[in-house]
Amino acid sequence: MLKDKLLNEKVLRDPIHNFIHIQDRVILDLINTSEFQRLRRIQQLGITSAVFHGAEHSRFGHSVGAYEIARRITEHFEQYYLSQAPGDGLWQKDERLVTLAAALLHDIGHGAFSHTFEHLFGTDHEAITREIIMGDTEIHTVLASVAPDFPNKVASVIAKTYDNPQVVQLISSQLDVDRMDYLLRDAYFTGTKYGEFDIDRILRTMKPTKNGIAFDIAGMHAVEDYVVSRYQMYLQVYFHPVSRGMEVLLEHLLQRARELYRASGTHEKDFVGPLLTPLFSDAPLSIYDYLQIDDHVFMTYIAMWRHHPDPILSDLSQRFLDRRPLKSIIINDETAPLLEDLDQLVGIAGYNANYYTARNDAFDLPYDDYKPNVAKPRTQIDFVLDDGSHRELSELSPLVAAIKGQVSFDKRFYFPKEMLSIEPDELFADTFKTFRSYIHNNSLTTPNPES
Amino acid sequence: MLKDKLLNEKVLRDPIHNFIHIQDRVILDLINTSEFQRLRRIQQLGITSAVFHGAEHSRFGHSVGAYEIARRITEHFEQYYLSQAPGDGLWQKDERLVTLAAALLHDIGHGAFSHTFEHLFGTDHEAITREIIMGDTEIHTVLASVAPDFPNKVASVIAKTYDNPQVVQLISSQLDVDRMDYLLRDAYFTGTKYGEFDIDRILRTMKPTKNGIAFDIAGMHAVEDYVVSRYQMYLQVYFHPVSRGMEVLLEHLLQRARELYRASGTHEKDFVGPLLTPLFSDAPLSIYDYLQIDDHVFMTYIAMWRHHPDPILSDLSQRFLDRRPLKSIIINDETAPLLEDLDQLVGIAGYNANYYTARNDAFDLPYDDYKPNVAKPRTQIDFVLDDGSHRELSELSPLVAAIKGQVSFDKRFYFPKEMLSIEPDELFADTFKTFRSYIHNNSLTTPNPES
Amino acid sequence: MLKDKLLNEKVLRDPIHNFIHIQDRVILDLINTSEFQRLRRIQQLGITSAVFHGAEHSRFGHSVGAYEIARRITEHFEQYYLSQAPGDGLWQKDERLVTLAAALLHDIGHGAFSHTFEHLFGTDHEAITREIIMGDTEIHTVLASVAPDFPNKVASVIAKTYDNPQVVQLISSQLDVDRMDYLLRDAYFTGTKYGEFDIDRILRTMKPTKNGIAFDIAGMHAVEDYVVSRYQMYLQVYFHPVSRGMEVLLEHLLQRARELYRASGTHEKDFVGPLLTPLFSDAPLSIYDYLQIDDHVFMTYIAMWRHHPDPILSDLSQRFLDRRPLKSIIINDETAPLLEDLDQLVGIAGYNANYYTARNDAFDLPYDDYKPNVAKPRTQIDFVLDDGSHRELSELSPLVAAIKGQVSFDKRFYFPKEMLSIEPDELFADTFKTFRSYIHNNSLTTPNPES
């Protein structure tokens, strides 16, 4: 019976929260599962560490950090907002463990270089999360020891189908334990300051309501600062054009490797190795095979592929390992048609445009209020006034009103840095010169015939 | 000609120094070499991240950090202590570039899990560093472009044979750019506070002298704090018993893999894979092969070995990946003879003591003054008084006097955690009980027959 | 001749910049003047420390902090942007000292509780600054030792009439050394996080231009963050309603004291004391007398006035010293006419509304672009693109666009906290109840007859 509190709490030292406090046997056992330990082998920000070299932290730290925030919230709710009668909209003590487990496991389905991985191999980390929780795994065993339906409860919280909206919103909303932890954590490890906000004040002013979670009006500016911080982290860190230049390399080299694999005869397929083969073959990927793949496996095979006879695969692998990203310029809908010209010039210079150029658009909707008619309506951030009425965040904050419902984006075209070569005696000096004539102030532009 | 200053300095965002300022083309080119980028793939603290999950930072950040400290020092020396005449003991401007390059490259020879690696495979990262700088590498090419003898100068600084003691001491001494960076960096990423000290004050009070580097008396307490911080980081972080329990696992599994490799027929050797084979074979390891091996390669093969038919290799690999370290107790010279009994009990319980137990002693000499008659005399830390005379640190600081010349150590015996099982119906309940009778207050002790 | 560099730089330990570096004899001598040391006796944020108890820091620290930022900027400009030819729009070395002196002295004319002081006594700290620099003061003597016209140059920089717009903008613009220091400093001492921004990046991307100061496009997000931080500090700290409730007390008690002074016979005037008398009398205040008044003097007389026979003066003084601020509610132009009713109710409850109520409006225009036709056009924040063209901040930042030209404000009505008493047996229970009926959600509202 695993519901037990630990006799002495255990702690993990953490640079963001100082200590992660583990008070329940089930939480300790979950952390000790093979599937959870695997998160140590997957970087939180993928290839972003090629730009921000401090950001080499793994999903393990983020997962226990999200758990710690959830633990603090449930402790606060128990102390101040404990339900006295059914339907009073307050916090129910028996939601604690499912909240903590869901916070801890919310990212358990993530794989190496998630973004690239999902895009290329068609996996879905949310479905995988459910499979890990409900399938034949150590995690399932630990969860089931609490109660037979406990795994399903945890999975439904993560899938947002759980019936208590307070728990769902703590785990997934526009201000949830996931986002709070990753903003603080990514700011700390990148060494940028944009992601910092006053989490203590936010947690103090958070309160359960009948429809989920709301905030005391005294926390308005801390919440506003959080939304602005998130917005700035997207533009400054998550959209960073150089990271995306590395991602393009990674995607193209994996794509090339898969094409080579498919085109190869049986006895030539072994450049892919046993751990990656299930991914490259046409059969569906089992959870067992999925969990074998981590950053190390990818990095090791890319290292081997530097010596592959295919010149495109070996060159892209070498560029990736030596951190020589593709360069980029800003494009927009008006200038996008000119990309055909650029692809052609890159081709003339000897690069296969399919692998050496790319259009890459980064998008984010930093905040929106509840819009019942859209496909995935957002849970808006609400504040409670003295008389109990609610006000939505953007009604109170001109800053948030300015970005509400506005998609941030950064659209770019990637190409080999060599295209900007300015050596006059280059074989392709004219091609390069023509190429450069399309670029002004780091943006794609119609070339001026005279200049 | 690479001595050029960059037109615009480039910066890397760094959590410790905020920015790493790159002002010289040669420094930029060194960072962009394949051999230097490889440092991104080697964790600074190896398996320590199994205990301090924030400490997943690589040697890349530390190397550019040590460079940045060197850059600040040379800038300060140029501004305040520029030599006016030969032999005046002040700073010579043309030592700048060799100092910066040596700071940047001082760790270039390190491999994955250095400590374990060197111990097991008999490599020497200092010799390898020299080979990388002097051999057929991108780094050598960049260095040689400054001047034909420049690679050799950089190598001799790192080897401490360079003739300017100021430069040597900046790179290797009891208060050098290496130690200053790693203490601050490891403190930041582990989230402990012990490693923090006032680097600004230390750098401000550092000055060149005829015999090397000394400090203004105004910096005494900052230097004392640095020595104490270093002492505390060793005891708290670098000696951590749980990390060492992981290191023992790693060493034993690699040793087992090598034994299996040697005992295998030719066609059974492929469990080791192409990247590790040069390491396991009897031929000397070339630099080329050495540079192919990083954390990812080790971790990937350990992941594969979980499925190896040898039960010891597969079990140790699984324990290592799932973070199930060996447990430990404190031993001393008096109790060490009792270890034979424990090894025997571990054997009775079914574990091969060669792989499942270990004695592991951690040592460090935190500070010493200059002792001309010892094998490797230390360069002591000196302060300059108003009248120009020198005083050694421990004469001024009772705290440093207390630890001067005293080796810190922590001696332990490692064994499977299962030996502490207390379930009464266990098959080996009596063996376990006997085993536990040797342990008191987490230390090895002569068992009391009655208890 | 005071232009000399100091042989050894002196440093002051500073929590914001770590060290303030003093490299010139004239700067050291200015700091050591009687007039500059007086800044230690004037709190930077006045009575704000009644709310944020950490914010007890004086104008001295802020003044040397603004100097330190100026010093870093001029050092950076000298290294990277030194003028090669007249009119090239780059930095001229001989502007260094006037810039540093102006940064150090920009607040020298401030008095105790500046805001209240100027409002009540009609002084103008900018005029006083000029008088201190140009008059018979130690500061003037030090400045004049550099060159006869040096005091005037420094004064004209502060008055914004100096002919080099680079120097003027460093000292006074929407992103100047004054604002950068006080935001960081006030954030640090209050313990709020809103005021933090990445000053290192801002200073790195700042550059001189023909028309003043601009920024490299790479600094855009750091500048945006600074503008947002400033906006949030105003709303969270500088507009804090409880501080303003203390300021109202202070203003009313000083006003009452002046009225009593004017109405008193000659031999009854001594409750004001020798240091304050010049302020209360009708004669113009001399610089000599002005410089005698600091926080201590005001606080000491307020302490004495607790025992003054006038019940209003003694009560307001006691409330001020015991930190019992007036309470407040939010008002707007629509509800403002109701304030007459409230004043009447306060009168019925026995408080003289002239001294016990107040309307207090806090305003700030966080950022604006250059508008040639307004009374005091602002110098806008510009960024330089690759081709040398400029872009104004709000064109690049949606966040700044949202607050550009928009005045932030917070309008409030202050009254004795006792008006909210809810004891049913109070003498004025009905009056209090009527008063409360005007308040809803902390705002003034038309009372609902039924409620």
Add this chain to the structure above:
Amino acid sequence: MLKDKLLNEKVLRDPIHNFIHIQDRVILDLINTSEFQRLRRIQQLGITSAVFHGAEHSRFGHSVGAYEIARRITEHFEQYYLSQAPGDGLWQKDERLVTLAAALLHDIGHGAFSHTFEHLFGTDHEAITREIIMGDTEIHTVLASVAPDFPNKVASVIAKTYDNPQVVQLISSQLDVDRMDYLLRDAYFTGTKYGEFDIDRILRTMKPTKNGIAFDIAGMHAVEDYVVSRYQMYLQVYFHPVSRGMEVLLEHLLQRARELYRASGTHEKDFVGPLLTPLFSDAPLSIYDYLQIDDHVFMTYIAMWRHHPDPILSDLSQRFLDRRPLKSIIINDETAPLLEDLDQLVGIAGYNANYYTARNDAFDLPYDDYKPNVAKPRTQIDFVLDDGSHRELSELSPLVAAIKGQVSFDKRFYFPKEMLSIEPDELFADTFKTFRSYIHNNSLTTPNPES
């Protein structure tokens, strides 16, 4: 009845603890008393802010900070170590409020410039603390509303006569809430790093025992770091020779004022003013009068005394306000007899040695174990081992062993800076030269006749 918990906790923003949480009405009411608010008007470190300009923080912040640490400890004890049976050595819930009140009020008896004040006027802040708690004060009224004997309980905790040693040691021991707060706070405001330590870990490992407070062995290094931090703060901040040069000025000017007061006729005594008169007269100082005196009062009268006809009082006052401290050199028992020579030389140069020179010795015993036979035996810091036995700190830490029982000291002689003048045409050039011949490496030394 004031034992009530507040319906909603109130918070004060604090730079050290982020928030001070106020959960009990009695604590809120104590903070709102006139006597407690007075702590805002007394600087924590007195004149130390003349050296560390950030350290202008008052005793108010420290007092609520000590309270906050006590609150966290009692919360932790209630959660983990609640007494189950009398005499079990665990924490008793009903000690909470007395602990919190004692923590909050432990410094309530401090006056302005405490050190100087007590020395000169013979007051005893501990006796005054008791009087404030037991006398006719607002604080007494609030405390008595809890229970008639509650004021006495609080006073006895502060006096260390309370019968529960756990409560006494939390408030006064070598590792108490007072010291923990002031080290962190003084480090923060001075901007030094020496005072930082890991308070979270210390609080986590603290536990109640039968004889008081002990620590889990896991906290050993954090406690060691705290002791070392405290030692370094004394040497670096609290012993700072320049602060002491200001303190000597202050002491001498107050002493001179008192002598003038005593020598004056009745109608000449008014230079002292009503608030200071009770202090200067011969009658015993009442609590009422004591509480009227704060930093502001002293500073205001010192400002007035700059214009006093007595040249010594006016000169010392001017030096003090303009921050022109006496200079100092290091002395020891051997060189002390030479001070007579120096006093004589200072006299020849025209300074009254009684007021312009001083011997000033700073002392501290950083840590000691329990010594039953000394006058004031210290409560040693103990750790609990697995088997329940105790070990004293210095047995475990070589660093602490090095400073245990060792008094840190810094003995100095103070004199006018003008004595170091080196202008050759000075009237007293020879006297100055002779004076300087006694100084070598900033220390007093027997002059060498030839040099």
